[in-house]
Amino acid sequence: MKTGIHPDYRPVVFRDAATGAQFLTRSTATSEATVEWTDGHTYPLIVVDVTSDSHPFWTGAQRVMDTEGRVEKFRRRYGTR
Structure with a gap:
């Protein structure tokens, strides 16, 4: 790597705004x-x-998408051609 052209890569602490959890990594x-x-x-x-x-x-906590229901809704709306 060329010297002087890359940003400084150093340890940084990231904090989750929702839970307050923190972790130390490099960035x-x-x-x-x-x-x-x-x-x-x-x-x-x-x-x-x-x-x-x-x-x-x-x-x-991820919701499961009902893909079959979405297809049926599409077919009811636009029909099968």
Whole structure:
């Protein structure tokens, strides 16, 4: 990689806005807000709306789509041609 052209890749803490869960990972994202992590270091804090902690797919709260009902509704509306 060329030096001086890539953004700084460093540890960052992401916080789920819905659940408050936090995780430390590496990212190029920046933020003025900071948080002290359990290791005693201070890291940039980025608050996100959805993480695997609150996403319906990962929490098991995902709704099952009734695809057969949608097809029947389409056929009732437009008929079979």
